[in-house]
Amino acid sequence: MLPLLVTAAIIRKEKQVLITRRPEGSRHAGLWEFPGGKLDDDASPQDCLRREIREELDLEVAVGPILEVAYYRYDWGPVLVLAFECRPLGNRIRNLEVAEHRWVRPEALADFDILPADRPIIEKLLCS
Template sequence: MELFIVTAGVIRKEGRILIAQRYVKTDHALKWEFPGGKLEEGETPEQCLTREIEEELDLRIEVKDIFKVVYHRYVDKEILLLCYLCNCIGGQAKAIDCHDFRWIDIEELKKYDFVEADLPIVEKILSLGEHIFEIDG
């Protein structure tokens, strides 16, 4: 089974975090995730995440420390998900390469149907609560 290294960001701005909804036509259609994507040859995870967020949402971010590493096996693939805490430092989000996006409060996380691999990340954010806005990793 193929293993993908995937980066994802918990992007913070003014007391909210950004979540994105996957396209209808992709795997995990219409599920919610922390935006990011597959690591490409020759780039660091931080460069990958910065690039993906620019491409998918037209946002500038500052990538801070690693927040959670999740290994997950789906039926057809394995992923090693590197999730970083980030700050949004510029731009107005646009759904350029995702179905939709939302800036949400922490407690709203429970209302969204996230991809399976993200559940440990959602749990960690919920357990930190508002403290997530005061830390960098």
């Protein structure tokens, strides 16, 4: 089975990164993650990420280089996460398709119940 390709935005502000909590009724509801979403067949990862961040948070971002690629096998199937460095192009965030968002210092991410597929990204953030 091929992995589900997903993108994740590592959006930084000062010394913090943005995380979002998955809404009720979604797979893995209530868990925290780096915002992003599934890669469509007809979009580049960067275009997918810009679209997802706009749809989830009403925020425009500039997508930079890949920070990390993480693989995880859930009971329902494998996931390959492409995590990109991103820069917010505005200050206003609206929780459109997420339960909430928070700006968190990377060393405080261990205090959050983060999706397993995103955990290797935290390790990379702590080393960079």
